[in-house]
Amino acid sequence: MKIIQIKSHIKKISKEFGLKYKTEWFGYMWISVRYEILTEYIGMCPDPIYQKYGKTPKQRIKNIDKFVNSKDFKDCLKRYGGQVAEKSELKKEEKLIRGIKSEKLRNELLRFYKKLNSQFGKTDFLALLTIPRNEKEKEWQMKFCLRHEWIHILLSKNRIYFQEIHKRYWPYDEGINEYLGAYLDGTLNKLEKFRDKEKYPLEKKNWVYAIKFKELFKDSKTPEERKKTIKGLIKKLKKDCKEK
Numbered sequence: 001m002k003i004i005q006i007k008s009h010i011k012k013i014s015k016e017f018g019l020k021y022k023t024e025w026f027g028y029m030w031i032s033v034r035y036e037i038l039t040e041y042i043g044m045c046p047d048p049i050y051q052k053y054g055k056t057p058k059q060r061i062k063n064i065d066k067f068v069n070s071k072d073f074k075d076c077l078k079r080y081g082g083q084v085a086e087k088s089e090l091k092k093e094e095k096l097i098r099g100i101k102s103e104k105l106r107n108e109l110l111r112f113y114k115k116l117n118s119q120f121g122k123t124d125f126l127a128l129l130t131i132p133r134n135e136k137e138k139e140w141q142m143k144f145c146l147r148h149e150w151i152h153i154l155l156s157k158n159r160i161y162f163q164e165i166h167k168r169y170w171p172y173d174e175g176i177n178e179y180l181g182a183y184l185d186g187t188l189n190k191l192e193k194f195r196d197k198e199k200y201p202l203e204k205k206n207w208v209y210a211i212k213f214k215e216l217f218k219d220s221k222t223p224e225e226r227k228k229t230i231k232g233l234i235k236k237l238k239k240d241c242k243e244k
């Protein structure tokens with residue numbers, strides 16, 4: 001799958017869900033798995049394997065050496081995938097990195113963040129993808145990973161970011177993303193199957209929430225109606241949040 005095809009997928013979603021689209025919003029950068037894991041860890045990714053080393057940014061930084069030398073880290077290095085980096089978060093994360101005890105790790109990460117910062121250009125978001133180790137990984141990275149990260153960027157640029165309402169709403173961000181991916185692939189009727197087949201609890205949750213979106217969009221037939229459905233959900237979650 002080529003970049004131009006992925007962009008046409010993103011454009012299709014923007015058209016059919018009444019969202020704004022600008023081609024310059026969508027950039028990407030290849031990074032090593034080591035940096036993928038470390039940036040996710042520092043950026044407070046809720047994966048339980050990272051949560052073991054801290055539930056606040058400060059705790060994570062304090063335990064980063066322990067994490068890098070753990071079996072957990074070794075296991076993580078076998079992964080591949082991607083994430084979205086946000087320019088406005090880099091400064092905060094750099095500040096955290098300055099608090100890392102190990103000079104070697106601290107300098108290594110500061111160098112990486114400098115490089116990352118220079119890749120943004122005029123955009124606020126950048127998709128980071130791990131360097132593929134073979135052709136199969138490469139195909140997967142382009143078709144599913146880059147598309148997934150760019151859907152996150154499209155939604156964020158359209159102010160659809162559920163975590164912004166409350167941190168605990170992050171499964172909605174993943175759920176709507178998987179829903180849109182299945183929408184593009186014509187596999188909305190398979191979401192339940194994907195959910196049942198998924199063994200990793202965090203990923204399973206994404207499918208559970210994708211199914212919630214399928215229900216939610218059931219009666220939305222036009223781009224305007226679909227957009228209204230999303231905005232309605234945001235409004236409802238904001239209200240729920242205030243009441244609690």
Ligand SMILES: [Zn+2]
Nearest residue numbers: 148152174177
């Ligand atoms: Zn995601």
